[in-house]
Amino acid sequence: MADVRPLRALRYNLEAVPSLADVVAPPYDVIDAEGRAALVRRSPFNVVELDLPEAPGGGDPYEHAAQTLEEWTLQGILTAEREDTLWALEQEYTGPDGKRHTRRGFLARVRVTGYGPGLVRPHERTQPGPKEDRLRLTRATRHNLSPIFSLHTGQAWRLLAPGIAGDPWGEVTDDDGTVHRVWRIDNPDIHRAVAAELADSELLIADGHHRYETARTYAEEIGGEGPHRYTLMALVSLDDPGLTVFGYHRLLTDLGDAAKRDAVSAALREHFDLQEVPLEQLDPNGEEGVGVFGYADAQERKGYRLRLKGTEAVDAALAGRSEPYRRLDAAILETLILRGALGMSEADVEAKRGIAYTASAQEAVAALGERADAIFLMRPTPVDQVRAVAAAGETMPPKSTYFFPKLLTGLVFNPLS
Numbered sequence: 195m196a197d198v199r200p201l202r203a204l205r206y207n208l209e210a211v212p213s214l215a216d217v218v219a220p221p222y223d224v225i226d227a228e229g230r231a232a233l234v235r236r237s238p239f240n241v242v243e244l245d246l247p248e249a250p251g252g253g254d255p256y257e258h259a260a261q262t263l264e265e266w267t268l269q270g271i272l273t274a275e276r277e278d279t280l281w282a283l284e285q286e287y288t289g290p291d292g293k294r295h296t297r298r299g300f301l302a303r304v305r306v307t308g309y310g311p312g313l314v315r316p317h318e319r320t321q322p323g324p325k326e327d328r329l330r331l332t333r334a335t336r337h338n339l340s341p342i343f344s345l346h347t348g349q350a351w352r353l354l355a356p357g358i359a360g361d362p363w364g365e366v367t368d369d370d371g372t373v374h375r376v377w378r379i380d381n382p383d384i385h386r387a388v389a390a391e392l393a394d395s396e397l398l399i400a401d402g403h404h405r406y407e408t409a410r411t412y413a414e415e416i417g418g419e420g421p422h423r424y425t426l427m428a429l430v431s432l433d434d435p436g437l438t439v440f441g442y443h444r445l446l447t448d449l450g451d452a453a454k455r456d457a458v459s460a461a462l463r464e465h466f467d468l469q470e471v472p473l474e475q476l477d478p479n480g481e482e483g484v485g486v487f488g489y490a491d492a493q494e495r496k497g498y499r500l501r502l503k504g505t506e507a508v509d510a511a512l513a514g515r516s517e518p519y520r521r522l523d524a525a526i527l528e529t530l531i532l533r534g535a536l537g538m539s540e541a542d543v544e545a546k547r548g549i550a551y552t553a554s555a556q557e558a559v560a561a562l563g564e565r566a567d568a569i570f571l572m573r574p575t576p577v578d579q580v581r582a583v584a585a586a587g588e589t590m591p592p593k594s595t596y597f598f599p600k601l602l603t604g605l606v607f608n609p610l611s
Contacts, residue, residue: 197305200278203606218604241604256334287372297436303424315584328408338426338608342402426608441572442593443558448548449567461535466500477555488571492563516586524594
């Protein structure tokens with residue numbers, strides 16, 4: 195059962211900052227040092243000072259975030275809502291497929307539960323490092339600073355319609371050209387209708403697994419009942435026509451050893467049918483079948499369409515896994531090539547030792563001979579397949595899905611005390 199509620203948000207005072215666009219940011223885990231510096235130059239009140247803090251003089255970054263949040267609140271840069279609100283969210287974007295889409299959802303606080311049927315389902319593995327970082331930030335600030343992206347059954351958006359008739363509370367066009375619009379909805383009748391619509395929904399985390407597990411840990415640390423039992427989520431229907439998933443392509447970066455190149459070549463011949471294709475046609479998106487990839491290496495610079503000959507080797511290697519998991523392209527590649535041919539461990543894959551990722555097929559091809567010794571172009575993982583793996587109680591390999599566009603950080607914050 196999903197317990198979805200409005201929140202009494204802390205948010206930017208739009209009369210105290212030049213524009214909302216100056217103070218919001220992409221998710222912290224996609225911002226490098228140069229990107230962070232550019233955001234701070236845009237505004238000294240940019241949310242990265244809270245969500246990706248750096249203390250002057252090498253001090254405690256988490257304490258710096260807490261002090262900054264308090265200072266901005268006292269200065270009136272941030273203001274607390276006096277009423278419970280939901281925040282309708284619309285994103286117009288051009289995807290990596292070149293097509294224009296509109297994705298709709300809403301921001302709310304959702305009760306933190308364990309994973310399981312009828313509750314919340316994860317779909318990707320997590321790592322301890324990011325969880326410790328987010329936990330220390332949560333302890334210091336006592337706020338959720340960025341939303342977890344989750345998918346739900348049902349049709350909540352139609353219930354929000356009466357609250358979005360006028361101009362949005364805020365509108366931002368980000369660096370990717372995505373237009374984000376947010377409406378503030380304080381109507382209790384709409385709140386109750388949305389809560390009832392989602393009460394029987396199972397939630398699937400699309401992005402933000404580390405933050406969700408952090409929220410669980412924090413709730414148990416504090417104990418008892420209170421706002422800390424809830425976390426900030428952006429909720430989108432599984433049936434939303436603007437919900438799209440794209441592929442993360444694999445770049446192999448450590449094939450300088452001839453033995454490794456020979457091992458990959460032998461595994462490809464053993465497990466796949468190979469068809470030569472031009473590099474400009476390497477992207478397998480739209481191809482049907484199990485285990486279909488685009489492949490090229492930096493030495494030959496020839497493109498190949500790979501098609502799995504049969505599932506026997508994968509089924510044997512993944513005998514303890516569900517069938518939906520064994521049919522994942524990412525799991526097939528990890529099993530037969532990364533682990534089977536190259537001997538990489540799960541820890542190697544998690545730590546990106548010998549592997550990198552990009553959502554752009556063109557960028558992957560351009561990386562050949564520069565930062566990639568070989569590339570595998572991946573098809574998008576269908577949402578139904580993501581659901582099936584999660585329903586089996588399993589998590590997918592890293593970078594199995596690329597939900598686009600990303601959510602902005604800084605639209606609203608959820609107080610935990």
